[in-house]
Amino acid sequence: MRTQVAIVGAGPSGLLLGQLLFKAGVSNVIVERQSAAHVLSRIRAGVLEQVAVDLLDECGVGARMRREGLVHHGIELLFKGARHRIDMHGLTGGKSVTVYGQTEVTHDLMDARQAQGLETVYDAGDTVTLHDFDGTHPKVRYVKDGAAHEIECDFIAGCDGFHGVSRASAPAHLLKTYEKVYPFGWLGVLADVPPVSPELIYANTERGFALCSMRSHTRSRYYVQVPSQDKVESWSDDAFWNELRTRLDPAARERLITGPSIEKSIAPLRSFVAEPMRFGRLFLAGDAAHIVPPTGAKGLNLAATDVRYLSNALVEHYRDRDSHGIDHYSEVCLRRVWKAVRFSWWFTSLMHKFPETGEFGQKVQEAELDYLVNSRAASTSLAENYVGLPL
Ligand code: APR
Numbered sequence: 001m002r003t004q005v006a007i008v009g010a011g012p013s014g015l016l017l018g019q020l021l022f023k024a025g026v027s028n029v030i031v032e033r034q035s036a037a038h039v040l041s042r043i044r045a046g047v048l049e050q051v052a053v054d055l056l057d058e059c060g061v062g063a064r065m066r067r068e069g070l071v072h073h074g075i076e077l078l079f080k081g082a083r084h085r086i087d088m089h090g091l092t093g094g095k096s097v098t099v100y101g102q103t104e105v106t107h108d109l110m111d112a113r114q115a116q117g118l119e120t121v122y123d124a125g126d127t128v129t130l131h132d133f134d135g136t137h138p139k140v141r142y143v144k145d146g147a148a149h150e151i152e153c154d155f156i157a158g159c160d161g162f163h164g165v166s167r168a169s170a171p172a173h174l175l176k177t178y179e180k181v182y183p184f185g186w187l188g189v190l191a192d193v194p195p196v197s198p199e200l201i202y203a204n205t206e207r208g209f210a211l212c213s214m215r216s217h218t219r220s221r222y223y224v225q226v227p228s229q230d231k232v233e234s235w236s237d238d239a240f241w242n243e244l245r246t247r248l249d250p251a252a253r254e255r256l257i258t259g260p261s262i263e264k265s266i267a268p269l270r271s272f273v274a275e276p277m278r279f280g281r282l283f284l285a286g287d288a289a290h291i292v293p294p295t296g297a298k299g300l301n302l303a304a305t306d307v308r309y310l311s312n313a314l315v316e317h318y319r320d321r322d323s324h325g326i327d328h329y330s331e332v333c334l335r336r337v338w339k340a341v342r343f344s345w346w347f348t349s350l351m352h353k354f355p356e357t358g359e360f361g362q363k364v365q366e367a368e369l370d371y372l373v374n375s376r377a378a379s380t381s382l383a384e385n386y387v388g389l390p391l
Pocket residue numbers: 008009010011012013014031032033034039044045102124125126128159160161162163164165166285286287288298299300301303
C-alpha cells in the first residue's frame with residue numbers, strides 16, 4: 001500500500017491530523033493498535049481551548065460540539081473552605097473554554113473518517129514497526145490477521161501516545177527526555193448526576209485536591225487526589241462520594257447529588273517532554289511527545305496544537321514545495337509545549353497535597369491562592385494560561 005502520510009495511532013492527534021490532511025488533499029492511512037471500540041472506551045479530560053474548537057470546525061466535525069458543548073467563562077478555586085471565581089472571560093478580553101469530552105471528540109472524528117471512506121487499520125496490536133525515516137522512503141509495517149503488510153509513504157506521523165512505538169523508534173542518541181512523576185494520582189468517577197455547580201471547581205484542601213467537572217447538565221465527572229499506590233478496586237462508590245464531600249465547601253456539600261459510577265479509574269500524574277519532536281521524516285505529535293498532569297486541562301489542547309503545526313507544515317511541503325514548516329516543526333511546538341508544561345506543573349503544585357511539605361506547604365499554598373484570587377495580575381496570568389496562550 002502507498003500513501004503520502006502514514007499515521008500511527010487513532011487517538012485525537014492521529015484522527016485530527018488525518019482529517020486536516022484529507023481536507024487539503026493529502027492522502028493518509030492510520031494504523032491503530034486497538035479496536036475502535038477500545039479507543040472510544042477511554043475516558044479522558046474534557047476542556048477544549050479555542051484552538052481545539054477551531055480545529056474541529058475546520059475539520060468539518062464541529063457541529064455536535066457546538067450543539068452539546070458547554071461554553072464556560074470562568075472557573076472556581078476552593079481553598080480554606082470557600083470558593084472564589086476566576087472570571088476568565090473578563091480577564092482575557094472575552095475568551096472562554098468549551099467543556100466537551102475527549103471521547104466525544106474522538107467519536108466525531110471517527111465518524112467523519114468513516115463517512116469519507118478513509119483507510120484506518122484497527123487491531124494491529126503490537127506489530128507496528130517504523131522503517132527508513134532517516135531517508136526519503138519511510139515505511140510502516142504491521143501484521144493483521146496473520147498477514148504482513150507494508151505502507152510506503154513520504155512521512156510518518158507518530159500519534160501513538162505515551163506508550164507508543166514511534167518515540168521508541170527514534171535513535172536513542174538523538175532523543176532527550178525530561179520527566180517528573182508526582183507521588184499521587186487522580187481517582188475519577190463519571191456518573192449520571194447533575195453537576196454540583198455550573199462551572200468547574202478546583203479544590204485545595206488539607207485532605208488533598210478535588211475537582212468537580214462535567215460532561216453535560218446531567219452527567220458529572222469528579223476527581224479526588226489519592227496516593228499513587230491506591231488501587232481502584234479498594235474505592236467503593238460510597239467511599240469516593242464521602243471523600244469528595246469532605247473536600248467541598250458547605251454549600252457544594254449540600255448540593256452534591258451522588259449516584260452509581262459509570263466509570264471509575266485512577267490516573268497517575270506525570271510531566272514528560274521528549275526533544276526533538278522530529279527525526280528526519282518521522283514526526284511526534286500529542287502524548288507521544290509530551291504528557292502534562294491534567295490539572296491545567298492541557299493534554300488534548302497541546303495535541304491539537306501540534307497537529308495544527310504539523311498539518312500546516314505538510315500541506316506547505318506538498319502545495320508550495322516549502323520545507324520551512326517541516327524544518328521548524330519541533331522548535332515551534334516545543335516552545336508552546338514547555339509553556340503548557342510549566343503551567344500544568346505550577347497549577348498541580350499549587351492545588352495538591354504534597355506529603356513531604358507538610359503543614360508549612362499547605363500554608364504557603366493558601367497564601368498563594370489568597371494572592372491569586374485577590375490580585376488582578378495574578379488572576380489574569382491564570383486565566384490566560386487556562387484558556388490557552390496564543391499560537
Ligand atoms: N501502534 C499503533 N497504535 C498505537 C501503538 C502502536 N504501537 N501504541 C499506541 N497506539 C495508539 C493507542 O491505542 C491510542 O489509540 O495510539 C493512540 C494514541 O492516542 P492517545 O493516547 O489518546 O494520544 P493522542 O492522540 O496524542 O491524544 C492526546 O490524549 O491522553 C490524552 O491528555 C491526553 O488529551 C490528550 C490526548
